[in-house]
């Protein structure tokens with residue numbers, strides 16, 4: 001009998017070489033070491049992450065820090081008139097929490113917020129979420145392999161009716177706390193950092209200026225439960241300017257139109273507005289009515305949705321067609337030409353009362369180069385008497401209104417800036433990785449990541465909806481779910497294999513970057529059109545989208561290539577088999593344990609008969 005290090009001794013027992021440095025540890029192989037996971041953000045991403053980490057990681061200490069005074073992220077913050085889903089509601093829900101009660105094909109924002117609150121409640125996530133806790137600084141400690149975080153939290157005396165306090169934009173009523181994490185997961189959103197437009201004189205306007213993502217009109221209490229209708233009750237005689245023709249403006253204009261004296265919609269660019277690629281489903285639901293642009297589900301529909309099989313078929317059909325839209329986003333694909341023809345026809349029909357607007361609005365660039373918004377009622381509202389479509393660039397904002405480059409001035413009472421977000425992925429807090437490198441510096445001239453979820457020099461950090469992980473056609477939620485699965489798998493690997501750190505290799509990041517450069521010229525997203533996909537520029541790198549279809553993204557994340565990562569062991573004095581522990585499992589050690597667990601039905605994989 002012999003072993004790698006040993007020779008057979010006189011009494012038949014192996015004697016081992018004194019050089020063997022392996023120290024047998026005392027733990028069992030499946031004794032989960034404690035893991036401290038911190039999640040930043042409680043929107044869809046943070047909520048899914050919280051649920052999955054709790055479900056899959058044993059011996060877990062979990063905290064979710066959320067800057068806002070409520071959960072929901074996008075759906076908590078955005079309360080503007082007309083806010084609604086821009087993909088079918090049935091595709092904008094989690095795979096594991098289906099809602100049979102969506103009110104309409106494109107559900108209103110407050111309903112999505114209520115859905116998220118119900119998910120948090122159903123999965124008992126509330127106790128793990130700390131509201132009004134904003135991450136302001138984080139640094140990786142190379143010695144311990146832990147992230148050190150500074151969190152600005154509201155003190156007990158915080159007055160949450162104060163908008164500045166609600167948004168965490170003041171120091172008053174806050175204090176700093178320091179926490180650490182073995183794994184940091186950020187779900188801070190790609191459309192959560194709203195910004196004012198750079199327009200001369202904006203600060204001189206003496207009426208009200210509101211950003212779409214900060215709907216504070218001073219009426220109602222503007223809290224999460226306030227209906228937007230109550231925030232504009234006194235606007236009946238007011239002249240409103242709405243800047244922009246992105247998804248937000250397209251929803252705001254038709255919602256406000258019947259409630260105000262006039263609307264001037266300042267539109268400097270062009271855009272496609274049409275029901276999405278899954279229009280046929282909408283038309284079918286509306287009994288073949290081709291003019292339909294949203295559909296309210298009847299009690300009869302909702303009753304049918306209680307039949308699980310029926311519901312599954314309905315949802316799968318929708319989502320399958322939604323994913324099918326990807327082909328239309330490839331340059332030269334006949335579906336693109338088909339979409340262009342249909343969309344143009346629909347837009348011209350809806351603008352038939354003011355056909356000149358179509359000439360200004362219908363783009364030369366491909367359908368989906370900018371994010372598509374179904375925009376129920378937008379084109380129709382542009383044709384109303386009290387709405388003026390202003391296709392001129394803005395020269396400046398004056399104390400009383402907006403002056404355009406043709407020297408025309410429009411007097412206004414309220415200016416709504418539906419002008420979008422900072423989508424540069426530069427973070428408004430300090431994020432320091434290995435060797436003191438700052439993330440914002442490393443992201444110059446553009447963000448460079450590994451599959452959008454990991455960054456070299458930033459070990460033990462994973463993120464959802466980071467750079468290059470959005471999709472122009474398909475649901476973001478399945479991507480978020482798979483990103484979370486990936487981060488949980490990496491955390492389990494750290495735990496199981498007793499590793500101090502997991503860090504993606506720089507060469508893997510470089511290779512992904514090269515892939516991006518080759519992919520985007522093949523898609524319409526790389527075309528010339530101003531879009532937040534390209535940080536609000538007409539040309540340049542696509543930094544927000546995944547290089548491929550939604551299905552391609554979820555396949556890519558399905559089986560992590562662990563060889564693209566470097567690892568450090570927790571115990572550097574031991575060899576790679578430290579994680580094998582003492583040769584026992586917990587079941588071996590604990591009296592009365594189930595020692596035939598591998599025969600339980602969920603463990604036995606019965607092959608089909610072929």
Ligand SMILES: Cc1cc2nc3c(=O)[nH]c(=O)nc-3n(C[C@H](O)[C@H](O)[C@H](O)COP(=O)(O)OP(=O)(O)OC[C@H]3O[C@@H](n4cnc5c(N)ncnc54)[C@H](O)[C@@H]3O)c2cc1C
Pocket residue numbers: 040041042043044045046065066067068071072073074075078084085086087092133134135136187188189190191192248429464465475476477
């Ligand atoms: C108006 C609007 C409508 C949209 N409609 C759709 C749609 O119809 N369909 C669709 O697919 N997508 C839509 N999107 C995209 C939407 O953002 C995503 O679908 C999804 O909601 C993103 O979830 P998230 O959790 O990743 O990010 P978010 O919802 O943005 O949540 C991020 C959270 O992180 C928190 N946070 C950020 N920084 C910190 C910090 N430093 N410390 C603590 N907390 C922090 C924020 O407060 C926020 O609550 C829309 C976006 C907007 C802006």
Ligand SMILES: NC(=O)c1ccc[n+]([C@@H]2O[C@H](COP(=O)([O-])OP(=O)(O)OC[C@H]3O[C@@H](n4cnc5c(N)ncnc54)[C@H](OP(=O)(O)O)[C@@H]3O)[C@@H](O)[C@H]2O)c1
Pocket residue numbers: 084085086087191197198199212243244245246247248249251266268269270371373394418419420421530531532
């Ligand atoms: N569920 C939904 O329907 C929904 C609703 C809102 C938002 N969203 C998501 O959020 C994304 C962002 O939407 P968004 O509408 O808030 O932002 P956006 O798409 O970035 O649109 C911003 C608009 O403001 C205009 N703008 C910006 N600065 C300007 C300036 N200085 N002068 C004049 N115009 C200016 C832009 O002009 P140009 O046209 O020239 O670029 C654009 O029309 C969407 O694409 C979508 O993904 C979804």
